[in-house]
Amino acid sequence: MISVQHVILSIQEHRKWLILVDASISLRSVLVQLVVQSSPVLHLIVVKKGPYWGLFLCLLLFGGTLFCCGVSNVGAAPALASGGEFLTSTACDITFDPASAVAAPSGFERVAVVQVFDGDTVLLKDGRKIRIVGVNTPELGHHNRPVEPLAQQAKQRLVQILSNNKAAASLKGKGTSAYLKTGGDLKDHYGRTLGHLFSAQGVNVSQRLLEDGLGFHVSIPPNLWAADCYYSAQQVAMAGGKGVWNNAYFDxxxxxxxxxxxxxxxxxxxxxxxxxxxxxxxxxxxxxxxxxxxxxxxxxxxxxxxxxxxxxxxxxxxxxxxxxxxxxxxxxxxxxxxxxxxxxxxxxxxxxxxxxxxxxxxxxxxxxx
Missing domain, CATH: 2.40.50 (OB fold (Dihydrolipoamide Acetyltransferase, E2P))
Known part of the structure; x- marks a missing residue:
């Protein structure tokens, strides 16, 4: 194994600084730990069968441009086109101080979710119907179409993320607290508000659904905030054969x-x-x-x-x-x-x-x- 400490990389395109905290490299795998300015440490594991892959990626890290994804919205590492597999994805959650008097982090809105329609659509207490950006989950039988495999699981997983409870079967009370980020096109052609949804703990709903293989990544301009991160999350599910990536219906x-x-x-x-x-x-x-x-x-x-x-x-x-x-x-x-x-x-x-x-x-x- 080779260990490299405290190497600073510059990303020209985004004008951000990455600090390589540690890189453990072998011929079969690479573990990279990075810090994006003051954001939490980011972990990325790439596995590739075959000799000298670790050495190749080491040279790639130090000689080329490296992208990552985090709270600062720099963008995620692009998937390796054949062979390389992302085993963990970077986080595109939001971080904030729950004890703060501020109602929501800058750029985000505090909302209450009262109903989950399916894996990518919810109803807010204020009456807005939200189409969650970045993910398209299996259909629950809308528009005279049959219920698709994993549709109910995607809906259930959304409830669990918002409730911060893996055993939750439905939302309770007058509304479950959450955060919403809008931008770009504000509504789709059905009149639903387009936005990124987060749990009260700051967990990004789209990312978790994609990592679990409970939907497909969707990138539609101009709503591209965290698109790189969502793409990396989908790569995680693809590499692990999770959900839609291991179901013949979605071949x-x-x-x-x-x-x-x-x-x-x-x-x-x-x-x-x-x-x-x-x-x-x-x-x-x-x-x-x-x-x-x-x-x-x-x-x-x-x-x-x-x-x-x-x-x-x-x-x-x-x-x-x-x-x-x-x-x-x-x-x-x-x-x-x-x-x-x-x-x-x-x-x-x-x-x-x-x-x-x-x-x-x-x-x-x-x-x-």
């Missing part, structure tokens, strides 16, 4: 299968063609699915996946790309009127559309070289 569907349904989906497919217009990048997958990347979200699309796609398009080698996996809401264009229906029948448009709003939504299934 990715093929973009070419005939019985696709609308709603939140994981899709896999080969890229068939790409078209770039003034406002949009359109990517057709083999089958009946088109990915839409709007120019208004272009800052959030940037990443290794899009770069590889555009490079392949320029070299006319799209067919050489590996299978891509995408997460998001699948929309049925047949519901968009007679004109679109005609284009679908004539083969001019694919039936299904999935909007890619952020680079966390997609990945190649083979390592990006």
């Amino acid at each position: 990715a569907n093929s973009a070419s299968q005939r019985d696709l349904l609308g709603g939140y989906q994981r899709l896999q497919g080969k890229i068939e063609k790409l078209f770039i217009s003034q406002k949009t990048i359109w990517i057709d997958l083999q089958g009946q699915v088109t990915l839409k990347l709007g120019r208004s979200d272009s800052d959030y699309h940037q990443g290794a996946v899009l770069k590889r796609i555009l490079d392949a398009h320029e070299k006319k080698k799209l067919v050489m790309l590996p299978t891509i996996e995408v997460q998001g809401w699948l929309m049925d264009r047949k519901r968009w009127g007679a004109k679109m229906m005609g284009k679908i029948k004539r083969g001019e448009r694919n039936r299904w559309q999935l909007n890619v709003r952020h680079h966390y939504q997609w990945r190649f299934l083979l390592p990006i070289k």
Whole structure:
């Protein structure tokens, strides 16, 4: 084992300082302990089978840019694309002095939750219906859809987090104290208030649900506070095969299968063609699915996946790309009127559309070289 003490790293992009308190490195695993300014110590474990991995990551830590996530909202360490596994995630909770006379930490609102509808929706005492940002949990049978596996467990886990009681079956009393953080778009298209929800103890609800595999990470601009942290939490569940990542119901569907349904989906497919217009990048997958990347979200699309796609398009080698996996809401264009229906029948448009709003939504299934 190699131990390295008190190394200071600078993150240029976020203008934050990290203090590497300790790094214990072997050929099979790496344990890193970091402090982000005055925030609590952050722990990150990465495991990779194969020789010299520990040495490689040591060089990566000292030679490259390192991201982390914490109360200061710096952002989380990105997932390692193939092989590396996050076994613990960083915290995106809030910290405060419960004895303080201040009603809530700066930027947060003290609220009372009176009802939990499902794993990602609650009702406040003041009448607001809150759609929790950063996570999409299995459905409890809304909109004529069947109850999905793990839906009841996600709802129950939300109750437990808010109650600070693992045995809690429901919220009690006139309302359970919690904290709410809003920002970006204030409401969704159903009129629900969009916000990050925390227990009275400052525990981040989205992060815990994602770590337990009781939902999928959702990044929709401009509501991206703690998005990096939530992504890392999802990686924890994926690596551990928890919840939705170990249930056949939630396995990715093929973009070419005939019985696709609308709603939140994981899709896999080969890229068939790409078209770039003034406002949009359109990517057709083999089958009946088109990915839409709007120019208004272009800052959030940037990443290794899009770069590889555009490079392949320029070299006319799209067919050489590996299978891509995408997460998001699948929309049925047949519901968009007679004109679109005609284009679908004539083969001019694919039936299904999935909007890619952020680079966390997609990945190649083979390592990006």
